[in-house]
Amino acid sequence: MDLDLWALVLSVVGIAVPGFAFLWEFFFVGRKRLGYRVQMDTTAMEEAGSKYAGVLAGMKPESGAAALVNPSFVLVRIENAGATTIDEHDYQVISDVKVGVRILFPGRTVAGMVVTDLNPRSLHTNFTGENNALARGVIDGADEPIGYITLPRVPLNRPDHYKVLAVLERVKGDKDGPPPKPRIEAGIKGGRVKMTASGTGMSRQTTALLVFMTVVILGLGLVTVFNEDVPLDCATGTVKLTGSTAIEAVMREAGDMYANTCSGASFTYDFQGSSGGLSALQEAGDQLEASPPVLAFSDGAKADLQPQLLPRPVAFMLFTLVVNKDAGIGDLSIDQVRRLYDGQVQNWREIGGNDVPVTLISRKPGSGTRTTFQHQILQGKREAATNSDNCRTRDSGGDPGIIRCERDRTDDLLNGVASVRGALGYAELGAATKRTDLVVVRMDGQKATLEAATHGAYPFWETEFAYTYQEPKADSLAASFLRYLTNQVGKDIIRSHGNRPCDELQNPVLCRPGA
Structure with missing residues (x-):
């Protein structure tokens, strides 16, 4: 039985058992329940014979009789302990007899009694009058005297109660040992008579139920621990993740976490840029048919692809310009950025920075980040050709002007900007903000934030798409991993890198192809 099924079984049992216990207790066997409790049963033999006995030594069962020798005192509580009212006709007695309850005292006779602590006070009307069935006596024909008290059929609402205080005399048996315990004789139609607890501790049934619920909760806790972060549809096999280097860190972490959770799954990684990844996917699909x-992951949707490649929006990604610290720049207007890439600004002092030459480090053609930069910032204009391989000196025969170079991967570009004086480049925001050796540039005074991008105040963003060749089978690892990216674990990974899951946007249309 798998962990999810165990969790379901424990949950159902944990709900069903307490529910059944409640119905059984209050609607089946306990709907009508007359409760009783002996709250006190104590002797006063030594006290009655001592010089401090006071009134106890002079107590007599009736006028003219001898004083009590072995007195004891019993306090019995009678109550409605059920879920509904107990009426007179609910007592199981002969209809023309008023007796509802009889309390027996083996080995003792009743010297006196009083009904007390009536709740509500209106119950006292049941104990007045000559035929009210409140009486005391001794059962004839028993091996030893058995005193008794009879009580009327008292209607009791929930939770009405009254108490009977009896003074008893020990008449036979071992005077040194405790007398036999009192007994109750009564019956309730459609219900039962039950000894109730004092309320200062838990009953055995309550203790058993609490132990059962504790076991269920611990069981669910263990299932949760062993089942933590398990996708609902773990798949097996191997999947190659390729494409944009801007999303590489996110996908490597997600792939490793999925594989750690689902032992039958594994991933290979070959992030070579958006175009390279899409070409690899197309070639693999054509070979396999x-x-x-x-x-394959791409920064933005690609309109010139064959129809077999199907896009799925994964994340809303922010990008940013980054500059070498020696440039002395932290904010650029859109116009200044365009002039820089047109070659019109060759030294940072021309736009308020330090006296340091400008060097432009770009991603190579085919990069989704480069395509996004050209489309969103340069208004569709292509970047100029490179004239340097090492980003420090112009190649022999290279075009004059500012030094321009290109790098294959996001990390390589960031390393270049950090190490080359006056260098300017662009990269995915999450990767850039993790670096402390370069400056993340504001654009027109605006930081790269989700709120600014979705409200049109920050222009450098793009949707990250996952591409498949045709529709993968629903039980395949590729399909399962795509679903994994949209559940809570996958979303947490995406957010941790500074991006946002598409379905969490206030305007999800921004994550559509062509948005």
């Missing part, structure tokens, strides 16, 4: 175990 079906959906291959490949997922």
Whole structure:
């Protein structure tokens, strides 16, 4: 039995058992229940014979009789302990007899009694009058005297009660040992008579139920621990993740976590840029003539692809410009950025920075980040050709002007900007903000934030798409991993890198192709 089924079983049992116990206790066997409790049963033999006995030594069962020798005192509580009213006709007695309850005292006779602590006070009307069935006596024909008290059929609402205080005399048997315990004789139609607890501790039934619930809760806790972060549809096999280096860190972490959770799954990684990844997916699909175990990620949707490649929006990604600290720049207007990439600004002092030459480090053609930069910031204009391989000196025969170079990967570009004086580049925001050796540039005074991007105040963003070749089978690892990226664990990973899951946007249309 798998962990999810165990969790379901424990949950059902944990709800069903207390529910059944409640119905059984209050609607089946306990709907009508007359409760009783002996709250006191104590002797006063030594006290009655001592010089300090006071009134106890002079107590007599009736006028003219001898004083009590072995007195004892019993306090019995009678109550409605059920879920509904107990009426006169609910007592199981002969209809023309008023007796409802009889209390027996083996080995003792009743010297006196009083009904007390009536709640509500209106119950006293049941104990007045000559035929009210409140009486005391001794059962004839018993081996030893058995005193008794009879009580009327008292209607009791929930939780009405009254008490009977009896003074008893020990008449036979071992005077040194405790007398036999009192007994109750009564019956309730459609219900039962039950000794109730004092309320200062838990009953055995309550203790058993608490132990049972504790076991269920611990069981669910263990299932949760062993089942933590398990996707609902763990799949097996191997899938290749390729494409944009801007999303590489996110996908590597997500792939490793999925594989750690689902032991039959594994992932290979070959992030070479958006175009390179899409080409690899197309080639794998053409060879297999079906959906291959490949997922390609692209910064933005690609309109010039074959129809077999199907996009799925994964995340709303922010990008940013980054600059070398020696440039002395932290904010650039959109116009200044365009002039820089047009080659019109060759030294940072021309736009308020330090006296340091400008160097532009870009991503290579085919990069989704470069395509996003050209589309969103340069208004569709392509970047100029490079004239340097090492980003420090112009190549022989290279174009004059500012030094321009390109790098394959996001990390390589960030390393170049950090190490080359006056260098300017662009990258995915999450990767850039983790660096402390370069400056993340504001644009028109605006930081790169989700709120600014979705409200049009920050222009450098794009939707990250996952591409498949045709529709993968529902039980395949590729399909399962795509679903994993949209559940809570996958979303947490995406957010931890500074991006936002598409379905959490106030305007989800921004995550549609062509938005």
